[in-house]
């Protein structure tokens with residue numbers, strides 16, 4: 001526990017910078033932010049600091065650097081790997097960016113937007129839509145995920161197929177570095193060759209190298225319309241064939257290609273009110289495909305979807321399909337997909353693995369690795385869903401109904417994750433496709449990471465954050 005005199009002088013210094021609005025010491029107000037979205041990690045903090053702007057934030061970091069106080073940055077707290085949850089020592093400051101929520105500029109000509117770290121993704125979508133533009137990244141957590149969190153986890157989501165991950169959409173960054181200096185890199189240049197690109201170091205750094213205060217993000221034209229297809233099919237291999245067929249015929253129109261096993265759809269229909277099965281028959285696997293139009297001369301997505309699904313049926317790639325007849329129905333199909341993690345949370349304990357392998361290999365990996373896990377760990381059930389078009393699925397292993405819920409995540413949970421991660425690495429894949437490492441996979445990254453790369457990561461961390469105050473215990477252990 002922090003000695004009272006030290007704590008009080010630190011809080012006095014912070015209070016002088018932040019005032020009442022920015023310094024939260026009441027444990028009841030901090031408590032909701034000390035547990036991660038999945039309820040797996042529970043931390044403690046000596047206070048929550050919520051700066052109003054980058055300059056206040058820089059002052060906080062300078063004080064923390066002088067006093068050797070750990071800082072845990074937090075945006076929407078929708079992360080999946082415990083990255084924004086402090087440890088249990090109570091020594092850290094939980095730094096919330098949620099008050100830094102100004103959209104500073106939307107530039108229709110340059111097609112970019114400057115948004116502060118605490119801007120919520122949904123809010124950004126709405127603001128740029130009002131200008132006839134679109135920020136082409138979305139995910140089920142859009143109602144809480146913030147720009148700073150999305151940058152720091154290099155988030156993916158359901159539109160990566162056409163637009164890439166957050167890394168492809170960040171044109172500039174403003175950030176406070178571990179010594180409290182403010183890096184102003186928001187200006188976007190098409191060509192800029194002045195050595196190491198700090199922007200790319202901070203993207204995906206999970207708050208371990210500095211705190212993002214704002215970002216310049218790429219925009220694209222708003223959609224004219226879209227069609228969402230929900231198709232039933234036999235297996236992941238059939239889904240792979242369908243993907244290849246659609247990439248051939250409609251690659252530039254296809255924005256999303258998500259795979260959903262029947263088990264996940266059953267969970268959603270059981271736990272998420274207002275959801276309905278899109279198809280009347282039974283299918284072991286499902287895919288959601290989104291076709292879009294943002295150019296008036298392009299064909300109508302609904303007509304395209306009709307024609308393409310008719311061909312897919314003829315070729316035996318799918319068993320049945322429903323095509324959205326309205327924006328509301330398109331939204332309802334996406335709700336089924338986006339609610340899987342929430343439904344699974346309600347269903348019971350499972351070990352989550354956010355994995356990627358080469359795109360062409362994922363369908364076979366799902367089948368073979370799934371069988372190996374279920375054979376090795378009796379009573380478990382594998383549910384692999386998600387971004388098949390990117391070679392990324394969430395490979396979740398559900399506990400047997402008889403399992404001891406509290407003990408299961410540790411035993412055999414840990415062994416299950418090690419087994420799954422070994423299979424992923426053998427297949428040339430990554431143990432973190434889009435969620436990051438956080439505290440959840442730090443030891444697995446150390447165990448499986450390429451030694452040269454791990455040494456370089458540690459050297460960069462030590463060089464930029466010699467006092468180790470930035471989100472300690474996340475990503476890499478020093």
Ligand code: FAD
Pocket residue numbers: 037072073074075076077078079080082083084097117138139140141142144145146147148149150151152153154155156157158206207208210211212213338341342434435438471474
């Ligand atoms: P937080 O959870 O607050 O923080 C995440 C990490 O970033 C932590 O390490 C934190 O310390 C760090 N951080 C936060 N803000 C800053 C900052 N300003 N500067 C430096 N570090 C910072 N993710 C995907 O990639 N793809 C998906 O499809 C997807 N779907 C999701 C669906 C649901 C229903 C939910 C709940 C989450 C989903 N996520 C998904 C996970 C999550 O939304 C993302 O990881 C998102 O990027 C987290 O943003 P956040 O603001 O909530 O970050």
Ligand code: MLT
Pocket residue numbers: 080140337338340341354386394
């Ligand atoms: C998703 O694709 O739904 C998310 O990444 C969240 C999850 O892991 O379920």
Ligand code: ZN
Pocket residue numbers: 157386387394434
């Ligand atoms: Zn995902």
